[in-house]
Amino acid sequence: MFIDWNGNGEFDPSDLALSLAILDDERRREEKLRREQEEEETDNPAR
Numbered sequence: 001m002f003i004d005w006n007g008n009g010e011f012d013p014s015d016l017a018l019s020l021a022i023l024d025d026e027r028r029r030e031e032k033l034r035r036e037q038e039e040e041e042t043d044n045p046a047r
Contacts, residue, residue: 002011005018 003015003019004011005015006012
């Protein structure tokens, strides 16, 4: 699915760049959350 972020009626390189930046930001957020959860499990192991 392509999103016309700049509203010019076409999917162009600037739309692609913004889409990739958003995906990268989401990936980084998910990785950070996963690391925090792993650290919490290490600090507080289930008994």
